[in-house]
Amino acid sequence: MARGSRLARVAALGLLGALTLAGCSTPDNLFWRFGWPNGITDQATDMRELWTWSCIAALIIGILVWGLILFAVVRYRKRSDELPRQTAYNLPLEIVYTIIPFIIIAGLFFFTVRTQDRVQARSAHPDVTVDVNAFKWNWQFVYPDAKDQNGTPVTTTGNSEEIPILVLPTNRTVRFQVASADVIHSFWVPEFLFKLDVIPGNENGVNNVFQVTVRKTGAYVGRCAELCGTYHAFMNFEVRSVTPSQYDAYLAARQKGMDTRKALESIGQSGTAVTTHPFNLPKVYQQAQPGGVTNTGTGGTSNG
16 A cells, blocks of 8 residues: 555656646757747747647656556566465555546646647737638738728739749738638648638638737748649748838838839849749640639749
């Protein structure tokens, strides 16, 4: 009975340590990520920390279990043909073995829900709103708060010769309102560590909405992560995160009538995608598309 009580105390201390560690923050380096990618948004950091401390908690529990197994193998190994004393029931130990898994599940559930709430949180007044329209096999990005000289929202749409570029500012809250014109698509930027399945029929502002705050400038490939048809694998786009001042200058250039390429070049950025490139559509596909492939046949293959 005393030995069982000691084991229960050790198990409880190990579990308490794991749960305590799960509430801490960690350095953002390769070792502590345990294979998790390095994100560029606040939300990505929250998810990475959940993954890191879940792994640490699992390792602590695993080491404890392995230690108990090894202890039992050594302590109760066969020494003779004499049958050891048999124990039919050990109620205190059985209670401990029931309570500990429940506490583990409850702890993981708590931290998962807390992280989920942070990732899915939406502010009432985001700094930037972008409407993302997905269709086979392309993307359209609309900035509803920025109007050109004709009073039309600034829009970027890819084509068979040019990858669509989504320009975003750093250190500002960005709200994405995603819609699909045909089948189920999925808006995915790997560096966001987040993707959203886009189901046709859900209006913007209802279900297909999420928000991020980008913290790093750079160019990042975006993809459709839902099998949506023949050219799903080539339905790429590029996220170009720039400083707030560059973003404001980009939108101002677009409002004056510049296209995406010239507006990007005016702020010192490459006017074309640098993380992915267009692919050559088969002639059969080009002939099958009404009106050519100007707005329906685009995509790219990853350079990485």
